[in-house]
Amino acid sequence: MKKDIVITGLGIVSSAGIGKDSFWNAIKGSTTTIDKINIFNTSDLECKLGGQVQNFNAAQYIPGKGLIYLDRPTIFSLTAARLALDDARYPLKDTYDDRAGICLAILGTINSAYDFHKVKILQGVRAIEPMNFPNTVMNCPASHISIRFKLTGPNLTIASGLSAGLEAVCCGINLIEDNRADIVLCGGVEELCYPTQFALEELGLLSRSGKVAVFDKGHDGYLFSEGACFVAIETEESAIQRGVPIYAHIKGFGRGFQPAYNKPIPEAITLSMKQCLDFSHTSHEAIDLVFSGSNACPDYDMAEAHAIKGIFKDKTSVTAIKSLVGESYSASSAFNIASAALSLREGFVPKIANFNEPFDGCSLNIVRESESRSLENVLVSAFGCYGHSVSVVLSKK
Amino acid sequence: MDAKVLVTGLGVISPIGTGKDLFWQNLLSGKSGVDEIKGFDTAEFRVHRGCEVKDFVSSDYIAPLESQRIGKASQFAVACTKMAIEDAHIKLDALDSDRMGVCFGTTMGEAQVFETLTYDYIKKGKDSISECLLVQYPPESITANIARIFNIKGPNTILPAACAAGNYAIGYGFDMIKNGLADIMICGGVDVMSVLAFTGFARILSIAPDFCRPFDKERKGLILGEGCGVVILERDSNLKKRNAKPYAQLLGYSLSIDAHHITMPHPEGKGLAKALKDCLERCQISPREIDYISAHGTGTVANDKAETLAVKDVLKEDAYKVGISSIKSMIGHTLGAASAIEAVTTTLAIRDNIVPPTINYKTKDPDCDLDYVPNEARKERIDLAISNSSAFGGNNAVIALGRYKD
Numbered sequence: 001m002k003k004d005i006v007i008t009g010l011g012i013v014s015s016a017g018i019g020k021d022s023f024w025n026a027i028k029g030s031t032t033t034i035d036k037i038n039i040f041n042t043s044d045l046e047c048k049l050g051g052q053v054q055n056f057n058a059a060q061y062i063p064g065k066g067l068i069y070l071d072r073p074t075i076f077s078l079t080a081a082r083l084a085l086d087d088a089r090y091p092l093k094d095t096y097d098d099r100a101g102i103c104l105a106i107l108g109t110i111n112s113a114y115d116f117h118k119v120k121i122l123q124g125v126r127a128i129e130p131m132n133f134p135n136t137v138m139n140c141p142a143s144h145i146s147i148r149f150k151l152t153g154p155n156l157t158i159a160s161g162l163s164a165g166l167e168a169v170c171c172g173i174n175l176i177e178d179n180r181a182d183i184v185l186c187g188g189v190e191e192l193c194y195p196t197q198f199a200l201e202e203l204g205l206l207s208r209s210g211k212v213a214v215f216d217k218g219h220d221g222y223l224f225s226e227g228a229c230f231v232a233i234e235t236e237e238s239a240i241q242r243g244v245p246i247y248a249h250i251k252g253f254g255r256g257f258q259p260a261y262n263k264p265i266p267e268a269i270t271l272s273m274k275q276c277l278d279f280s281h282t283s284h285e286a287i288d289l290v291f292s293g294s295n296a297c298p299d300y301d302m303a304e305a306h307a308i309k310g311i312f313k314d315k316t317s318v319t320a321i322k323s324l325v326g327e328s329y330s331a332s333s334a335f336n337i338a339s340a341a342l343s344l345r346e347g348f349v350p351k352i353a354n355f356n357e358p359f360d361g362c363s364l365n366i367v368r369e370s371e372s373r374s375l376e377n378v379l380v381s382a383f384g385c386y387g388h389s390v391s392v393v394l395s396k397k
Numbered sequence: 398m399d400a401k402v403l404v405t406g407l408g409v410i411s412p413i414g415t416g417k418d419l420f421w422q423n424l425l426s427g428k429s430g431v432d433e434i435k436g437f438d439t440a441e442f443r444v445h446r447g448c449e450v451k452d453f454v455s456s457d458y459i460a461p462l463e464s465q466r467i468g469k470a471s472q473f474a475v476a477c478t479k480m481a482i483e484d485a486h487i488k489l490d491a492l493d494s495d496r497m498g499v500c501f502g503t504t505m506g507e508a509q510v511f512e513t514l515t516y517d518y519i520k521k522g523k524d525s526i527s528e529c530l531l532v533q534y535p536p537e538s539i540t541a542n543i544a545r546i547f548n549i550k551g552p553n554t555i556l557p558a559a560c561a562a563g564n565y566a567i568g569y570g571f572d573m574i575k576n577g578l579a580d581i582m583i584c585g586g587v588d589v590m591s592v593l594a595f596t597g598f599a600r601i602l603s604i605a606p607d608f609c610r611p612f613d614k615e616r617k618g619l620i621l622g623e624g625c626g627v628v629i630l631e632r633d634s635n636l637k638k639r640n641a642k643p644y645a646q647l648l649g650y651s652l653s654i655d656a657h658h659i660t661m662p663h664p665e666g667k668g669l670a671k672a673l674k675d676c677l678e679r680c681q682i683s684p685r686e687i688d689y690i691s692a693h694g695t696g697t698v699a700n701d702k703a704e705t706l707a708v709k710d711v712l713k714e715d716a717y718k719v720g721i722s723s724i725k726s727m728i729g730h731t732l733g734a735a736s737a738i739e740a741v742t743t744t745l746a747i748r749d750n751i752v753p754p755t756i757n758y759k760t761k762d763p764d765c766d767l768d769y770v771p772n773e774a775r776k777e778r779i780d781l782a783i784s785n786s787s788a789f790g791g792n793n794a795v796i797a798l799g800r801y802k803d
Contacts, residue, residue: 133597143790259545386541
């Protein structure tokens with residue numbers, strides 16, 4: 001890396017609650033954040049479980065009027081952004097700040113687009129509320145962050161799927177190294193909504209057993225969980241100058257891509273991990289813990305287990321937070337890197353929840369019991385089913 | 398790394414022609430791609446015109462079995478990539494596929510897939526929804542499909558930066574090469590005609606009833622279009638190895654955001670001005686060196702005035718000495734494809750020393766008092782050009798292209 005980049009702030013809106021503490025307490029207590037869905041009608045769905053962000057007073061985090069016109073992904077993003085900036089002790093100015101950037105990963109503002117188009121189909125064009133149109137465009141949440149908080153640094157939206165949250169981190173690093181920004185909020189957001197739940201169920205991705213059991217013999221899919229998560233990154237020099245605490249150092253990252261169609265490819269994960277270790281100048285033996293990106297879909301678990309085994313030889317401890325907090329698509333790898341940063345800072349190794357025995361052929365060194373242990377280097381992994389994979393190494397110093 | 402980033406291949410699918418040569422010929426002749434929309438029923442709208450792609454036949458570029466399992470945006474993107482790869486004389490077998498990557502921009506992604514799924518669910522019920530269609534929806538499938546079909550294994554991502562997305566993708570590709578992470582980047586922008594987008598723009602009264610008249614006093618809004626543009630970016634040392642010739646050099650790019658309003662640009666164009674100023678500084682270009690500006694020029698009252706102010710703010714008196722044309726006057730607003738197609742256009746302007754016109758220009762607007770190359774293409778030496786783009790949400794991206802000097 002051209003510069004020493006560190007994580008100085010975390011902003012989390014999740015089904016565990018608002019703020020990093022509720023999220024981290026859930027991880028440490030191994031308390032699932034998944035529950036019965038009550039934000040939409042699930043009567044015609046088999047899977048009625050998901051991770052919901054409970055109603056909260058967004059006005060305490062988001063300045064200005066008109067919150068009622070913002071959709072949930074935007075509200076989550078704005079709140080998480082504010083939390084990350086506050087956590088990084090980065091003051092919001094009355095004037096425009098062109099040194100603060102945003103890199104936000106998202107699949108799409110699916111519910112807003114669905115509702116918009118549904119009105120057109122059922123009631124006609126004249127019934128459409130014009131103010132709802134902006135919410136249908138994918139870069140809307142990120143743009144609202146800039147508008148509300150007067151942040152005029154570079155603003156990117158990234159839609160490369162399950163690894164997009166870590167891709168956002170890579171893009172943020174690039175912005176800082178290229179002197180386009182001094183601080184960047186990197187993260188992701190997704191919304192739990194009927195269209196997404198229906199689609200995931202049709203695709204056979206949702207768990208029928210009602211739990212997410214990553215790498216377990218009984219793994220049968222995931223439960224979808226909404227929320228937003230940002231990590232604030234800046235140079236170490238900047239953090240020291242500002243006198244703010246550092247969660248973790250970003251030692252390096254790697255991208256792997258292998259052609260795929262709707263199936264995760266272990267070679268992509270292997271490539272991204274190898275590239276990441278090379279770039280970080282870190283040997284696999286120096287990695288104390290791998291934060292898996294897998295989600296209890298058998299194909300996903302097998303792909304990542306294969307990659308991890310190939311590089312880490314079943315020695316390195318492996319954890320996976322999606323067993324507790326569910327799958328959040330574009331936001332998931334942001335939640336994962338935030339967890340990794342918290343683990344490093346506190347010296348805490350979270351167990352994989354719902355794990356009893358490994359699936360056939362899995363010989364990973366699974367964290368079965370949470371423990372306090374000093375960690376020096378951790379690797380965070382993210383990958384999807386269209387060939388994308390990104391890995392990041394975080395270190396204590 | 399001190400690599401130079403060169404433009405070595407071009408591909409385009411547009412409302413005035415599929416293929417770079419037909420597109421360019423029609424652009425220079427001032428051909429309009431506007432017509433009554435045929436792809437969906439516009440009876441309940443007050444506006445009825447758009448810029449649809451008329452001559453794209455997917456089987457000319459993509460095997461039928463493959464076309465059946467990818468959405469329309471992916472088909473455009475794959476076909477356009479094929480054109481660009483051939484245009485660059487790239488022999489895929491001879492290259493290291495890990496050193497070649499793909500980055501696209503889009504506004505609506507696989508919009509027609511989404512709209513079909515929504516319509517079918519509502520009108521026919523949940524049992525009508527097929528898994529085969531669902532897997533075509535995610536935006537990441539667009540760049541993934543390109544990489545899969547051409548076996549390209551380098552960096553791969555999609556940036557939905559709305560109407561500035563093409564330039565965002567080009568900037569990403571620029572950085573991948575400069576940072577040594579790729580030798581070739583296939584960068585593009587794509588959007589297909591979207592009923593949802595048409596509905597939205599119509600409801601916020603942004604669509605013109607007849608033509609797109611950028612910078613004209615009587616301008617009444619944009620005309621929605623569809624299409625795809627691809628530029629292949631390549632490291633200069635790699636090009637030398639292939640013994641191939643570049644079109645132009647991508648000198649650099651800049652990003653900004655207005656932070657003003659979710660749909661309206663900053664009234665004084667402050668965000669775009671910042672991106673333009675920053676781009677010139679990064680590329681060490683002085684305003685008087687600019688020979689041509691490809692405008693964002695949507696034809697809305699707000700954008701064209703703001704863009705004019707932005708250009709004047711940065712270029713000062715030199716703003717009056719440079720031609721600024723908007724090809725949206727001919728191909729409409731192709732959303733995520735727009736700045737990619739404009740990058741193709743700007744590259745060809747450098748190659749041929751000719752700039753395309755802004756057509757439908759009749760009446761001067763005191764708020765837009767620059768030289769918009771009205772109605773006729775103009776021959777002039779183009780060594781250095783800028784392409785502006787601005788988006789819903791206030792995102793701006795500006796790229797600078799120059800004649801390559803070895």
